[in-house]
Amino acid sequence: MTSRFDDTIAAIATSPVSSGIGIIRISGPDAKNILRRLMPKLGVCLEPRTLYFGPFVHPNTSTTLDMGYGVWIPRPRSFTGEDTAELQAHGGTLNLQRLLEATLRAGCRHADPGEFTRRAFLNGKIDLSQAEAISDIINATSWPGLETAQSQHAGALRRTVENLRNDILRIVAHLEVNIDFVHEDIPLFSVQDIANRISEVRVAIRSLIDTFELGRILRNGLGIALAGRPNTGKSSLFNAILRDERSIVTDIAGTTRDYLEEKSDIGGIPVVLVDTAGIRETDDPVEKRGVERTHQRLRNADVILVLHDGSKPPEIDELTWSPATNPNHVVHVLNKQDLGIDPSWDNHFPTALRVSAATGVGIVELLHYLRNLAVGSSEQASHRTMITRSRHKEALMCCDEALTHALDAIGQCMPFEIISGELQLALDAIGEIVGISNTEDILDRIFSEFCLGK
Template sequence: MRDFDTIAAIATPPGESGVALIKISGTDAKTIVSEIFKMKTGGIFLNSRPWTMHYGHILEHDSGDVIDEVVVSYFMAPKSYTAEDVVEITCHGGYASTRRILEQVMVMGARPAAPGEFTKRAFLNGRIDLAQAEAVIDIINAKTDQSMRTAMAQSQGRLSREISTIREKLLNMLAFIEVTVDFPEDDLESATAEKVKDNALEIVEKIESLLKTSGEGKIIRDGLRTVIAGKPNVGKSSLLNTLLMENRAIVTDVPGTTRDVIEEYLNLDGIPIILVDTAGIRDTQDIVERIGVDISKQKLVEADLVLFMLDRSRPIDNEDLEIITRLENNRYIVLLNKTDLEDRLDYDHPILQDAIQVSATNGFGISELKKRIKDMFFDGTVKAGEYSVSNDRHKEALMRANESLKDALAALKGNMQLDVVSIDLSTAWSYLGEITGDTLQEDLIDKIFSDFCVGK
């Protein structure tokens, strides 16, 4: 897994910008840049001190022509992002300058970095563990301050410390069992079994406490997929525009105006909402509209939350009832739109008991809607940085570890031999190690880092 050749990549997005950054990491990073960098002071970059910045020009190696005016920074191992020697070249943004500088770095011996390879090297060199490495991509993808704070807490080792503490306790339990098994003449088995039981119960309680944060944590990390559903012309697109505070969707009095799915991000008091406006669900002979209706039905299946809109100026009809039957497996909020018109709904229908009166055009009821969403998913309060588990991989590992611990407790209750109990404890220890990367297979580690962008 360890490949110590020198790598390089453009670390900033492509396109026109004020500045761009080219990152080089590896044993030869400083030597490579010294060959093409002329310092303005006349000094030699190879002799420069670490953690300093130098102004000058990048030259084409063969011709000596100036490519760009740059600032070059040098970070010496192990106090760098990758725990290797790292050189960063800050040049003017744009395609031509960055590409030409990167080409010269390659000519001098570096190779292109693979996606996520800089962070992978930080992990392989022991500067961060796998949970912290995965938090890097969460920081990049964060859509709200809350999701940013949660990702930063993980990148600083919040979850890793808790997992390490649990694994250390499991290791001590395994050592205690081994001593007891190796010295049966001391008659310690009963006392050891009781101690292992107490510790296992304590760890199960801790793991289940972590798992309780996973639902909210996943929403903070990935966003709450919220589908606005209803039959045509009930005000779905108007609600989308009101929530976004911009005219994102076309709104007309003609039923069936929305024929495709519109997705937008909304920051709801720190909760990242993936807001999905769908085509009105109804029977139609229009081929294009029918495709949109089929997509709308699929989006209902995928939704974390459905905002089911009814036009309160019209009685509930068969089209509404068909949508209601599709909500049986969803978490949903019923919105009664068009409060400015005469109310013609029959409130005996059970789905209307907790409905919210709204106006998608003037914003009436939107505050109540936001409060309802927070109450439904976060018990009314979104707590800054308190969601330890936000990654599906981490959740699965915790669940498997918890199952193994419960198997160990069942074995203890059944008065089984301690060396049998130790197998379940060892399995739990291994599952928890997958979170930090201590016991994860190489191909899975490669897959995790392949999802990163090049240059990170």
């Protein structure tokens, strides 16, 4: 039976907008013949990696569709590791759609999302972490996020994982010597030496796990939700952080009845900022629904900025209310500093940040504070290898668990075979990061996130 990944595929590889150039990518065993059907004037002799200019014609009607360049790249020196071809035509949605339809008529099928990258992985051109990095490069919204994705695509995470796997493999090899040559005249490795080596690897694994929060933020953005009573200036602060009037601001309490979400960056750190409806008891069904949705957004936030009208004494519910969630950080912010902060706030939130969303006073300090929450120390923000996905963290935690079980087995004087078995589980777990051990459902989930043409 022929595998789905043994046929020839095609897709538009460039953004579907008006542009000077648009590219259609073809990959599979029939790529060269399809290029010839679309550009029949190429002739018999077709040199690889050479751009040929000419008309693109429909394979059934011979109608000229466009003028452009065609190139053929033979395997294995292509992105997918297969024979590939590209059509470089004029950009524009309609033009590329018509040319893609003709390409499919020439003898191939439309590629699934991420299928070109999946074929590159299956053919050994990249590992799984590098495949994920391609998606992250395309979707990066900040320079640090892009640099992290580029580093992962260049193999930084793969090299780190390979080094850790090799360390575990050496320990397994030492155990095998103790198991297989116990009665031979061969020096054996001490149990304490093996335990020390396992402990060293476990420290390195946990250090890599610790990079996840920053890596996740650089990839997905720091989720910041603005919460508080109506008319405390949440929408004004929302606009001040974005440096744009995105949220409607009025003196009428309850103006914001649903959340508003925008992406931005704070000192190069991507953020997802959410302006929520004011939290209060209400009989208005629309506003009540908005409050419910506010609580849903708060549960997903990394940081909650609880905004208060600092120009007035605190209300009782402001002192007793707390977010119905367990975020990493809840930050109290006293707004309307330009009107003067009521001194009674010092008795309740003495460390609260003070700003004026209307005049901009304190906004720079607030942004600096939020960036430090995301990045931490300058050492943590350095360009070391980071993990960026929950899948990476879960694999490393499984590896750490297996290493811990191996150390427990050593402490209980259990047979070397038991210890070796736990180390094999550790190898399998960490191998999932780069695709050494994987299942089809993992691959389906990863590559389904890609856009067409990649």
